[in-house]
Amino acid sequence: MFDGINKRVVSMWFPRLASDRVLRQCPIEGPFALTVKADNTERLYCLNQVAEQVGLSRGMSFADARAFCPDLISRPARPDLDAPFLAVLRRWATRYCPWAGYEGTDGLVLDVTGAAHLWGGEAGMLDDMRARADRAGLELRLGVGETRGAAWARAHFGDVHSTLADLPVAALRIDGRMVVALQRLGLRRIGDLTATARAPLARRFGPELMLRLDQAMGDTSEPTMPESEPPHYATRMSLPEPIGLTEDVMGVTARLLAPLCDKLKAQEMGARSLCLTLRRVDQGCQMVELRLAAAMRDPARILPLFERGVGKVDAGFGIDQIRIEATVVEPLAVQQIGRRQASPDQLNDLITRIGTRIGLENIQRFLPADSHIPERAFSIAPAAFSTPERGWSTLRSRPSCLFPPESISASGSQPPAQFRWRRMRLTVGRATGPERIAPEWWLPDDNWRRGVRDYWKVDTREGRRLWLFYTPQNPGWFVQGEFT
Structure with missing residues (x-):
């Protein structure tokens, strides 16, 4: 050409x-x-x-x-x-x-x-x-x-007017140790290499040095390949007649979702966020954004999630063009079919439906944390952007309801036979323990500065199952949780 x-x-x-x-x-x-x-x-x-x-x-x-x-x-x-x-x-x-x-x-x-x-x-x-x-x-x-190597050498070690022979040998894109070895031999510039016999250099430094030298001088081709543009996940349809009914808009959306999801499947990708743009005949635009709790590419699952947003659209004098785009995508591998496996799809769809009303960030889950302190043994994260990797690993069970320690009147290091808690008089039927938990001294926490705690699981005759602890350093009893 x-x-x-x-x-x-x-x-x-x-x-x-x-x-x-x-x-x-x-x-x-x-x-x-x-x-x-x-x-x-x-x-x-x-x-x-x-x-x-x-x-x-x-x-x-x-x-x-x-x-x-x-x-x-x-x-x-x-x-x-x-x-x-x-x-x-x-x-x-x-x-x-x-x-x-x-x-x-x-x-x-x-x-x-x-x-x-x-x-x-x-x-x-x-x-x-x-x-x-x-x-x-x-x-x-x-x-x-005229070559990729020559352009790189001038950009890094000279300027656009530099002569290639006058540039240092490091401009050949070779290893730093090879540069030092060449300099020790007195070969400091590219011109020194071109004036030296090739056979001794090839025997001493291998083919890499000769390849880089030939690429810079143009004796060996080095292609400049352009990067391919990333896939664009969007489809649109121009309508011959304006539409305004929700059923008509949903029907067009269904037709656009099918090729969009096919393209996502071909690239083994899934959509996490989609944007439906509705252009009206007056050139105004209405947009319906959908954020998903998990990557999806199933049109049958995605389409109903648009219904609430489409129902709020002001169609004006009619909509003459509809465009749908996957604005955020992530890898989604092909799943094997023919085996019955537990699928979180229903839970993800539920999170998405609720998230469209109150926001995905407001739907949260508990995740285990690496700490033996009860208050630090969990973290809270948005359910749509986190996945529980493992369960809690503990030798003893933990209460399902945890709250700040509440003091009770009792004495001694053994659980009291009776005590009052939240205006209730409770009688201990069985007590299991103690489980001693020491503070994490490397973390600042004023609630644990008093020292160790001895935890007891207490079953009361009134039906309450409580988690009590005793502080030996500063004698006192507290209730911190309740088993359900």
């Missing part, structure tokens, strides 16, 4: 991608760094230009950095957020050419062959890249060459 046109590759390197992402949302004038824990040591992961100017560098321990620069402001690194941010930059880079791919975790590679004239030439295109990155608060370094 480009016969007679030299191939041109642009390497875009964002040396401060992680810190620039954070500082775009919360600008900081002074030294700033992101930290990550490696080998049980907190180290600097990415830092801004001010931090480098005061002498800090990547890989430095955070303790040394704070001692060297007390004004350093830090945040924990989030590589899981850096990758989506780089994906956004890749889509932005497609304005210059359709062939845009990733180069590591902080760079992009573009095949701009035949596209530079659209920007008034290669220099104009590069100037536009720099200007837009600067306005976005991103530091960008560019390299251009």
Whole structure:
């Protein structure tokens, strides 16, 4: 297609991608760094230009950095957020050419062959890249060459005008130990390698060095493959005549759900959130959002969940277009059929139906926590966004109803024969215990500062089954729970 046109590759390197992402949302004038824990040591992961100017560098321990620069402001690194941010930059880079791919975790590679004239030439295109990155608060370094390796070398170790032979051997994308070994032999620049016999280098350093050298010089091809766009899960239908009845809208929604769920199934994905957009003839839009308690792709289960929201839609003079989109998706593996297995589908559907009325976050479940303290042995999380992985593991049963300790009048270390609790006089029929629980000294908790507790399970003749405890250090009896 480009016969007679030299191939041109642009390497875009964002040396401060992680810190620039954070500082775009919360600008900081002074030294700033992101930290990550490696080998049980907190180290600097990415830092801004001010931090480098005061002498800090990547890989430095955070303790040394704070001692060297007390004004350093830090945040924990989030590589899981850096990758989506780089994906956004890749889509932005497609304005210059359709062939845009990733180069590591902080760079992009573009095949701009035949596209530079659209920007008034290669220099104009590069100037536009720099200007837009600067306005976005991103530091960008560019390299251009006829090969991917040459463009990468100029972006990381030179500039667009650098001669490849004058760049250091590290610009060949080789291992750091190989770089040190070459420097010890006096081979410090790429030009030194090209002037050296290949056979001795290949025997000493293996085929990797020769491959990287040939890729940079153009003797071995290295394709620039564009990244495929992620699947878009949406379907729509334009109607020849406006509709307004709930039954008609639900019928069209059912027709749109079928191909949408087929596409989700083909990708082994499930929808967690869907948006139904209803366009009226006056160009106004009504949206019905549906958040699901679990990933789904069954049209028969999803359709009834839209009915409540569709019933509240103001159709105006009629609806002439309906669009449904899965706005949040997650992996959902294919399930084996033909075996009778317990399915949580009914519970998830119930959570979704209730959640559309009061909010999914307000439907909560108890989850076990790693603690022997009764108050800390559980946590509360939204049922739609959590899954119980295991049950509570305890040698002794725990009451189903737990409340703050309530004092009762009793003496001695053994359970009293009679006592008053909540205006009731109770008689002990059987007492099981004691179970001694010691405080977790490493956690601050004023309720457990008095020391150990001896717990008893008490069955009263009146039918109450209570959980009592005795505090030996400061003698006293308390009721903390009730068995049902």
